[in-house]
Amino acid sequence: MPDALQKIADYDRLIKIFGVTPISKELLSRLPSVHKLFEIGYFFAHRDFDKVVEEWRRGSEFAILTGRGPSNVMHLGHLLIFDFVAWMQRTFNVPAFLPLSDDEKYVFLKIRSLREGRYYAYDNALDIAALGLDERKTFFFISSKTREIYEIAVELSTEVTLSEVKAVFGFSDSDNPGKYFYSVVQSAHILFPTIRKGYRSLVPIAIDQDPYIRLSRDIAERAKLPKPAALHSKYLPGLTGEPMSASKPETAIFLSDTPKVIKSKIWKALTGGQPTLKEQKEKGGNPDKCVVFKWLEAFVLSPKEAEEWKGKCRRGEIMCGECKRKLYGEVVKKLKMHHKKKLEVAKKADKFFLHDVDWGEVDKVVEKTEEILKEFTSS
Ligand code: SF4
Numbered sequence: 001m002p003d004a005l006q007k008i009a010d011y012d013r014l015i016k017i018f019g020v021t022p023i024s025k026e027l028l029s030r031l032p033s034v035h036k037l038f039e040i041g042y043f044f045a046h047r048d049f050d051k052v053v054e055e056w057r058r059g060s061e062f063a064i065l066t067g068r069g070p071s072n073v074m075h076l077g078h079l080l081i082f083d084f085v086a087w088m089q090r091t092f093n094v095p096a097f098l099p100l101s102d103d104e105k106y107v108f109l110k111i112r113s114l115r116e117g118r119y120y121a122y123d124n125a126l127d128i129a130a131l132g133l134d135e136r137k138t139f140f141f142i143s144s145k146t147r148e149i150y151e152i153a154v155e156l157s158t159e160v161t162l163s164e165v166k167a168v169f170g171f172s173d174s175d176n177p178g179k180y181f182y183s184v185v186q187s188a189h190i191l192f193p194t195i196r197k198g199y200r201s202l203v204p205i206a207i208d209q210d211p212y213i214r215l216s217r218d219i220a221e222r223a224k225l226p227k228p229a230a231l232h233s234k235y236l237p238g239l240t241g242e243p244m245s246a247s248k249p250e251t252a253i254f255l256s257d258t259p260k261v262i263k264s265k266i267w268k269a270l271t272g273g274q275p276t277l278k279e280q281k282e283k284g285g286n287p288d289k290c291v292v293f294k295w296l297e298a299f300v301l302s303p304k305e306a307e308e309w310k311g312k313c314r315r316g317e318i319m320c321g322e323c324k325r326k327l328y329g330e331v332v333k334k335l336k337m338h339h340k341k342k343l344e345v346a347k348k349a350d351k352f353f354l355h356d357v358d359w360g361e362v363d364k365v366v367e368k369t370e371e372i373l374k375e376f377t378s379s
Contacts, residue, residue, distance in 0.1 A: 011044060011207065011234060018210045020045040020232055027053070035087050037080070039303045041234070043204070047213065048229035052202050056092060063193035064088050065201040065228070067099040067186075070120035070142075071110040074127050075252035076331070077236050077244045079338075080298055081204060086131045088204075095137040095199065099189040100125060103143045107178030114144050122361045123368070126349060127255055130341035135351040143185060145355050152188035152195055153181070159222040160184060160215065168211045187216040190228050194220070201228040206235060236298055237291050239269040255339075256368070258375040259332050266292070266328045272313070273320035284316040292323045300330045336376040342369050 015022055022045050028034050030053050037043050052062050064085055068078070089096050102117030111117045125140045143149055165171065165183045190213070193199040203213060210232060217227040238244035238251030245251055253262055272290030274280040287293040287310045297306040312318045346366045350357045 014207050015045055018045075018207065018214075018232075020047055020207075020210060020230075021050075023049070023231075030054075030057070032091055035084060035091075036303060037084050037233070037298075040297060040306070042080075042236075042298070043084075043231050043233050045207065045232040046230060047210075047217070047232075048227065049202065049231055052200060052229045055200070056094075061094050061199055062092070062202050062229075063197065063199035064094060064096045065099075065190055065193060065203050066096075066205070067101055067189055068121075068124045068128070069105045069110070070100050070102055070117050070124050071105040072120060072246045073254050073256045074124050075244055075246075075254045076295075076299065077238075077252060079127070079131065079255075080236060081233065082128045083131050084204060085128075086133050088202075089134060089137060090132070093137075095139065095193070095197075096133060097189075097193050097201075098125065098128060098138070098140045099143055099146075099149070099192075100140060101143045101182075101186070101189070103178075103185060104182050106144075107176060107182050117144075118142065118358060118361050119364060122349065122358070123365045125352065126342050126346050126362070126365055126369075127338070129345040129349075129352050130338055132341075133352070135348065138352050139354045140352050141354040143189065148196065149185060149188045149192065152192060153185045156187050156191070156219050156223065157181070157184045159219045160187075164215065164218070168215045183212075183215065184219075186212060187219045190216040191220055191223075191225060194225050194228070200226040202231065203228055204231045204233065207232040237270075237294055239265055239291055239295075241270040241291055253331060255335065256372055257335075258372070260375075262331055262335075263328055266324050266331070269295075269324065269327075271320045271323070277319060280319055281316040284314040285318075285320065287313045290323075292320065292327055296323060296327055296330075299334070300327065332376065336373070339369050339373040339376065343373070 023038065023043060027050050028038055056062060066085055085096055100121035102114050102121055105111045105117050106114055121142045165180055169183055171179055190201055190203060193201050205213060213228060213230045220227045235243060240251050242248065242251050250265055253265060270291040272286035272288065274283055274285060293313065296309065301309055343366060346362055349362045
């Protein structure tokens, strides 16, 4: 496993460093049902999720809050988290708030204008909505278009000091002031459902993002609000074994990738296989070091099937080509269906947003999605 991933994959160490609580079997037994990502340990730690569950069992609703920085098309790793959000919404029958932080992407120089962020905001939102979110309980909002967020951010800004922001985000004096102010905008996103609607927020988040949650929890405490809870996830390794990244397209499968591109990426993916078929049959492979297996486990197989698959790999009963073919087939099937659903939800995009929708941007997204879908139907 490459060093960068090894470092973030030492999850026991991260639990200690961040002081978060591991998710116990006892906690999972109190849920109405258990999602596969809990079963395979992908969500592995939390802050106050136990309290949220307890309050929910006593009849108080909470809100799921998870954002997206719209600077690019999403990849399959993102879908995994938002699929989970849709499941949480269905299972607990709770609202989902989804800030699209074009302001963040602009001040961090990831997009050249807020206008550029708009296109990706609608593109990403429709991808997320296509996962089956309930339009009556789903509230997307583009951060720079939402006046209430600005108002809340101004109010919350007096609850935090510049040194705290510097310590959490690692900013220096050469960083632009937009980055500093965005730190309270982010807390405004997280606390928006609490301040305006009275719901405690539950934020599914990658473990290394925990310091941002901690800052919002400190701010909430000072503002005498219920502290947001969090569910922490691990990282799904990218196809090359490195973290998935838009700057390294070979690490991830993007929702704009054609079947041809997907095939070539999966064929080059890192496996735990032996150098030759003969050795693979004799010695077996190592699924624990195999990215293809981790992707099959996350996207395709049930936990029981994944265990059986592991056994077959170790005994040399399956070859890497077979796994790659399966992953490719399932990913293409999934994405073809996904693009069709995206086109359906695009027709009612306005139902999912807290503010007016820019139909011109939605039309551009539809045009692009139709182009991509053509590639899937002709392959
Ligand atoms: Fe991975 Fe499959 Fe190869 Fe085993 S046989 S190492 S699971 S790709």
